[in-house]
Amino acid sequence: MKIRAVIVDDEALARGRLRKLLADAADLEIIGDCSNGPEAIAFIRGHRPDLVFLDVQMPEVSGFDVLRALPAETWPAVIFVTAHDQHAIEAFEVHALDYLLKPFTQARLLTAVERARQHLETRNQSAVNQQLADWLKSAKGEPAYLSRIAVKTGTQTLFIRVKDLDYLESVGNYALLHVGLENHVLRETLTNLETKLPPRLFLRISRSILVNLDRVKGLQSSARGEYVVVLHDNRQLMITRGVKELQERLQYPEGHGDGVG
Secondary structure, three states: OOOOEEEEEEHHHHHHHHHHHHHHOOEEEEEEEEEOHHHHHHHHHHHHOOOOEEEEEOOOHHHHHHHHHOHHHOOOOOEEOOOOOOHHHHHHHHOOEEEEEEEEEEEEEEHHHHHHHHHHHHOOOHHHHHHHHHHHOOOOOOOOOOEEEEEEOEEEEEEEEEOOOOOEEOOOOOEEEEEEEEEEEEOOHHHHHHHHOOOOEEEEEOEEEEEEHHHHEEEOOOOOEEEEEEEEOEEEEEOOHHHHHHHHHHHHHOOOOOOOO
């Protein structure tokens, strides 16, 4: 059978790489791709694809919201694309057909396609979708990550957009937020704050530094084999861990290594 599939991801590069890696799946036809939740809802309603590669974390309307907006009996087979934590992954393992944890390889992607093919051929997909529908009704869905951070300064409260942060620095039980030429002190540990920030945008490069990947211009090595992260304004930050992950996520901005997402 020919599997008619749609790719849903808010990142253009991720959609393009998924198309490229799926080229080896001869019996799979990509009939379209969508860059946001509302577009995906309309496309699935209008075209009734057999399979959807569904990004979980999208602005405003998430992958879960897409499914909630559609009757479960009309759902295609769903392969989630996610950067979620272990607890969410455990839920996917129990209730979803399959999920791809970023970064993932082409081999892992094709395995997910084969699993979808088997379910579609044996017509077991309705049972899987019902399990997923029941879970979506009882679960909150994806974690709500911060889009702004409230910082008190004197009698004023500033609301700093997360995407405007250059990096965050741990100073004891406080976090120092670096935004351009300004610094803001937040009475919260960096470890706690990290759990509230979108994981595909931020990466811990040392015990005390969490960097916004969109603010990174490059990675520089020294003769002694040490590395520093070069920010967009040429500031440099020492990196003591995650060098390989940083290189992959700078090359593929969604943080997907040689896999996709």
